[in-house]
Amino acid sequence: xxxxxxxxxxxxxxxxxxxxxxxxxxxxxxxxxxxxxxxxxxxxxxxxxxxxxxxxxxxxxxxxxxxxxxxxxxxxxxxxxxxxxxxxxxxxxxxxxxxxxxxxxxxxxxxxxxxxxxxxxxxxxxxxxxxxxxxxxxxxxxxxxxxxxxxxxxxxxxxxxxxxxxxxxxxxxxxxxxxxxxxxxxxxxxxxxxxxxxxxxxxxxxxxxxxxxxxxxxxxxxxxxxxxxxxxxxxxxxxxxxxxxxxxxxxxxxxxxxxxxxxxxxxxxxxxxxxxxxxxxxxxxxxxxxxxxx
Amino acid sequence: xxxxxxxxxxxxxxxxxxxxxxxxxxxxxxxxxxxxxxxxxxxxxxxxxxxxxxxxxxxxxxxxxxxxxxxxxxxxxxxxxxxxxxxxxxxxxxxxxxxxxxxxxxxxxxxxxxxxxxxxxxxxxxxxxxxxxxxxxxxxxxxxxxxxxxxxxxxxxxxxxxxxxxxxxxxxxxxxxxxxxxxxxxxxxxxxxxxxxxxxxxxxxxxxxxxxxxxxxxxxxxxxxxxxxxxxxxxxxxxxxxxxxxxxxxxxxxxxxxxxxxxxxxxxxxxxxxxxxxxxxxxxxxxxxxxxxxxxxxxxxxxxxxxxxxxxxxxxxxxxxxxxxxxxxxxxxxxxxxxxxxxxxxxxxxxxxxxxxxxxxxxxxxxxxxxxxxxxxxxxxxxxxxxxxxxxxxxxxxxxxxxxxxxxxxxxxxxxxxxxxxxxxxxxxxxxxxxxxxxxxxxxxxxxxxxxxxxxxxxxxxxxxxxxxxxxxxxxxxxxxxxxxxxxxxxxxxxxxxxxxxxxxxxxxxxxxxxxxxxxxxxxxxxxxxxxxxxxxxxxxxxxxxxxxxxxxxxxxxxxxxxxxxxxxxxxxxxxxxxxxxxxxxxxxxxxxxxxxxxxxxxxxxxxxxxxxxxxxxxxxxxxxxxxxxxxxxxxxxxxxxxxxxxxxxxxxxxxxxxxxxxxxxxxx
Ligand code: SF4
Ligand code: SF4
Numbered sequence: 004x005x006x007x008x009x010x011x012x013x014x015x016x017x018x019x020x021x022x023x024x025x026x027x028x029x030x031x032x033x034x035x036x037x038x039x040x041x042x043x044x045x046x047x048x049x050x051x052x053x054x055x056x057x058x059x060x061x062x063x064x065x066x067x068x069x070x071x072x073x074x075x076x077x078x079x080x081x082x083x084x085x086x087x088x089x090x091x092x093x094x095x096x097x098x099x100x101x102x103x104x105x106x107x108x109x110x111x112x113x114x115x116x117x118x119x120x121x122x123x124x125x126x127x128x129x130x131x132x133x134x135x136x137x138x139x140x141x142x143x144x145x146x147x148x149x150x151x152x153x154x155x156x157x158x159x160x161x162x163x164x165x166x167x168x169x170x171x172x173x174x175x176x177x178x179x180x181x182x183x184x185x186x187x188x189x190x191x192x193x194x195x196x197x198x199x200x201x202x203x204x205x206x207x208x209x210x211x212x213x214x215x216x217x218x219x220x221x222x223x224x225x226x227x228x229x230x231x232x233x234x235x236x237x238x239x240x241x242x243x244x245x246x247x248x249x250x251x252x253x254x255x256x257x258x259x260x261x262x263x264x265x266x267x268x269x270x271x272x273x274x275x276x277x278x279x280x281x282x283x284x285x286x287x288x289x290x291x292x293x294x295x296x297x
Numbered sequence: 298x299x300x301x302x303x304x305x306x307x308x309x310x311x312x313x314x315x316x317x318x319x320x321x322x323x324x325x326x327x328x329x330x331x332x333x334x335x336x337x338x339x340x341x342x343x344x345x346x347x348x349x350x351x352x353x354x355x356x357x358x359x360x361x362x363x364x365x366x367x368x369x370x371x372x373x374x375x376x377x378x379x380x381x382x383x384x385x386x387x388x389x390x391x392x393x394x395x396x397x398x399x400x401x402x403x404x405x406x407x408x409x410x411x412x413x414x415x416x417x418x419x420x421x422x423x424x425x426x427x428x429x430x431x432x433x434x435x436x437x438x439x440x441x442x443x444x445x446x447x448x449x450x451x452x453x454x455x456x457x458x459x460x461x462x463x464x465x466x467x468x469x470x471x472x473x474x475x476x477x478x479x480x481x482x483x484x485x486x487x488x489x490x491x492x493x494x495x496x497x498x499x500x501x502x503x504x505x506x507x508x509x510x511x512x513x514x515x516x517x518x519x520x521x522x523x524x525x526x527x528x529x530x531x532x533x534x535x536x537x538x539x540x541x542x543x544x545x546x547x548x549x550x551x552x553x554x555x556x557x558x559x560x561x562x563x564x565x566x567x568x569x570x571x572x573x574x575x576x577x578x579x580x581x582x583x584x585x586x587x588x589x590x591x592x593x594x595x596x597x598x599x600x601x602x603x604x605x606x607x608x609x610x611x612x613x614x615x616x617x618x619x620x621x622x623x624x625x626x627x628x629x630x631x632x633x634x635x636x637x638x639x640x641x642x643x644x645x646x647x648x649x650x651x652x653x654x655x656x657x658x659x660x661x662x663x664x665x666x667x668x669x670x671x672x673x674x675x676x677x678x679x680x681x682x683x684x685x686x687x688x689x690x691x692x693x694x695x696x697x698x699x700x701x702x703x704x705x706x707x708x709x710x711x712x713x714x715x716x717x718x719x720x721x722x723x724x725x726x727x728x729x730x731x732x733x734x735x736x737x738x739x740x741x742x743x744x745x746x747x748x749x750x751x752x753x754x755x756x757x758x759x760x761x762x763x764x765x766x767x768x769x770x771x772x773x774x775x776x777x778x779x780x781x782x783x784x785x786x787x788x789x790x791x792x793x794x795x796x797x798x799x800x801x802x803x804x805x806x807x808x809x810x811x812x813x814x815x816x817x818x819x820x821x822x823x824x825x826x827x828x829x830x831x832x833x834x835x836x837x838x839x840x841x842x843x844x845x846x847x848x849x850x851x852x853x854x855x856x857x858x859x860x861x862x863x864x865x866x867x868x869x870x871x872x873x874x875x876x877x878x879x880x881x882x883x884x885x886x887x888x889x890x891x892x893x894x895x896x897x898x899x900x901x902x903x904x905x906x907x908x909x910x911x912x913x914x915x916x917x918x919x920x921x922x923x924x925x926x927x928x929x930x931x932x933x934x935x936x937x938x939x940x941x942x943x944x945x946x947x948x949x950x951x952x953x954x955x956x957x958x959x960x961x962x963x964x965x966x
Binding site: 035037038040042090091092205206207208210211213214 | 535667669670678683690765
């Protein structure tokens with residue numbers, strides 16, 4: 004990980020104990036891609052890793068929570084996966100009961116609002132998308148809308164949390180294609196979606212995983228059924244087909260160069276200062292051109 | 298004057314020694330409990346010393362004789378000294394005893410001279426420091442006792458024992474004896490080079506692996522006495538500790554064992570990691586465990602350090618962590634992760650110290666509690682958890698290598714003679730060649746065998762050596778449950794690691810099997826005349842003993858018999874048999890990959906090169922991979938199974954028809 008020490012030290016933060024940085028990490032149940040065994044979801048584990056580093060470096064308060072079906076807990080797939088997160092060094096984790104097929108949105112909204120006790124800086128971290136179920140990656144967007152907080156996707160690093168003029172801000176690095184990074188400053192509270200390029204999650208150890216407490220929580224919010232989930236047929240995900248590059252090279256050198264070259268994006272256009280309608284129009288046109296929409 | 302002062306001196310020394318012993322025992326007892334039969338242990342101790350310990354010491358003939366003279370002389374002389382001066386005896390008896398005293402102190406003096414001679418240009422493996430003064434103390438003691446006995450027998454010239462001369466001589470003798478007694482008796486229990494005698498004797502009596510030692514019964518029955526399987530952790534009890542974090546987390550008899558170390562450095566001399574310049578020296582490791590008990594710094598340690606780590610920068614804490622990430626505690630983590638668990642140190646240790654147990658105990662804590670398995674360790678563990686194999690391949694792909702062999706599956710047959718255990722080598726293209734060769738041999742011999750196919754899982758060997766006892770136990774239990782479904786007589790495997798785990802470590806979980814390494818099994822087939830083989834025409838050949846076959850399981854002969862039966866005249870390496878040097882592939886060492894100055898497999902291929910052999914026969918997928926990975930090697934690496942398969946007379950021995958009519962094999966060309 005390339006966290007420069009200067010950026011850590013520059014924080015004016017969270018040293019004041021009343022103003023401790025408060026981090027909620029939303030974790031889901033992952034599946035191994037070959038064996039489908041339950042385990043921590045990779046992106047969520049990276050989110051937790053980021054949070055734990057903030058805890059170790061600047062004493063942030065880390066709470067992890069999972070929304071999922073209650074019922075038989077001991078020995079369940081969910082428990083196995085949640086213990087993986089505990090094994091990273093958490094003492095406890097909240098498991099919010101949600102009946103099968105219900106939407107996690109309202110429950111998370113209530114849970115996060117309830118946690119908003121102090122005026123201190125607040126972050127919510129989660130992986131960009133779940134490894135099973137819909138896996139659309141839309142949840143943080145919807146959550147940020149319902150909470151009225153900012154959402155930054157594809158975050159790889161939280162560089163700083165500082166207050167200015169009575170408001171808290173965080174400086175984060177966002178991943179762009181091909182290893183590029185963009186530094187963003189966001190007003191808190193905010194949701195950060197963690198990218199696959201963020202630091203590798205630490206090893207999950209057996210002892211802390213076994214000791215960690217899973218705290219069950221029932222919320223008042225009336226549960227809303229997740230209609231899209233009910234209507235969608237679910238099938239195992241397959242890797243997305245990639246477009247083949249056709250290389251007409253006569254010698255090995257050219258073939259090698261073509262194989263090693265980065266995909267250059269050709270065509271396309273950058274739209275700036277356009278109305279939402281114009282933007283949507285352009286996206287639709289592109290999708291039609293590519294044959295995605297007919 | 299001598300006759301009044303001497304008993305007082307002896308009594309005082311004895312009393313002080315007893316106080317020291319009590320303190321030392323209390324120190325050991327601060328470890329975790331480990332129940333041992335106290336009386337039976339004490340009774341067995343003399344035999345363990347004279348037979349098992351001496352068996353190891355005797356590998357160095359010259360020093361063994363030195364030790365017998367010095368130690369034997371000392372024990373006898375000290376006992377006589379006490380009897381003569383503390384027990385009132387009739388004159389005639391006393392004279393006899395004095396004569397004996399003369400004899401034993403003289404023997405001891407000769408031994409002490411030899412010790413002194415060895416210390417003049419000590420080999421690097423020996424510790425210096427206080428050990429350098431030991432020969433002087435030994436000589437002072439034996440010489441003074443000798444002279445005292447002479448004087449008492451009235452054999453000293455009159456002029457020496459009367460008047461001023463007499464006073465002077467008495468003073469000199471008393472001082473010399475006092476110094477000798479301080480080193481030899483007080484040093485035993487208060488710390489010093491002689492501590493090894495006191496702790497060593499008790500260590501033999503209360504050893505954590507009593508089954509290591511021969512008994513009269515085991516000798517009569519010709520049974521092996523070997524104990525190499527790791528001890529299981531109790532994972533059922535959530536409060537039971539997971540490995541060792543502080544010096545006090547070792548069992549009390551492990552702590553006692555550390556104290557028994559004589560710093561002879563035999564372990565250091567054979568340790569492949571030390572030779573490769575990795576930061577591990579088994580002798581220093583044991584000494585650090587001793588320092589940990591009292592919380593001292595290693596500044597006074599006078600032997601070879603961990604390569605690349607200066608002495609004096611580490612400090613123990615009796616109940617504090619042994620390893621701290623920032624360093625400076627008793628040990629650095631890379632020391633623990635350099636070990637290949639090759640057991641060369643344990644095999645050589647005259648004090649029967651169990652280095653590998655201690656190392657794995659500390660690794661367990663780092664993996665199970667701290668999640669700090671270095672290098673690719675955590676990735677391998679994750680793969681084992683998710684896919685039951687260390688490289689994360691799809692479990693369903695385990696049999697892809699044999700798609701054309703139509704291997705019989707246990708699932709279809711239910712009962713066979715031989716269950717062929719493939720091991721994770723089934724995923725490795727190099728090892729697949731070995732497996733194909735082994736299948737060819739089994740078919741040629743008409744063996745009724747089957748494989749588990751994708752029901753097989755990793756044996757758990759690597760997980761366990763990396764300290765992940767939880768994953769090991771899960772895999773072990775799963776494999777045992779699978780094996781329980783089927784009936785077979787023998788498990789045959791070409792992987793010594795699986796072999797060791799299946800035969801020595803599954804027992805604790807209810808899995809008891811008859812397991813054979815493929816070399817042993819091929820040897821049995823040859824003895825039963827079930828294979829007909831062409832004789833060897835290639836160049837000169839040497840054989841590399843895999844640690845997990847040799848030192849772990851005592852199988853040195855079968856592979857050699859097979860090779861000899863092929864008509865190969867073995868060109869042995871200097872380090873072979875129980876002294877074989879590790880290939881560097883065990884204990885997860887290639888996974889944790891701690892950097893050193895050299896690579897262990899390079900050194901091993903150098904050993905091969907020194908024999909001038911063109912081919913090195915191996916019997917382990919791990920050794921094959923490590924040795925074949927050496928660049929510019931002078932020798933080819935082939936598994937025994939491949940050599941046998943190549944020598945099979947009927948080359949068409951691949952199809953099923955072959956297995957159906959094995960008698961054809963009997964026809965010689
Ligand atoms: S551990 Fe054993 S072999 Fe090593 S120095 Fe000590 S007594 Fe010698
Ligand atoms: S087991 Fe082998 S590598 Fe480990 S300390 Fe002993 S000799 Fe060295």
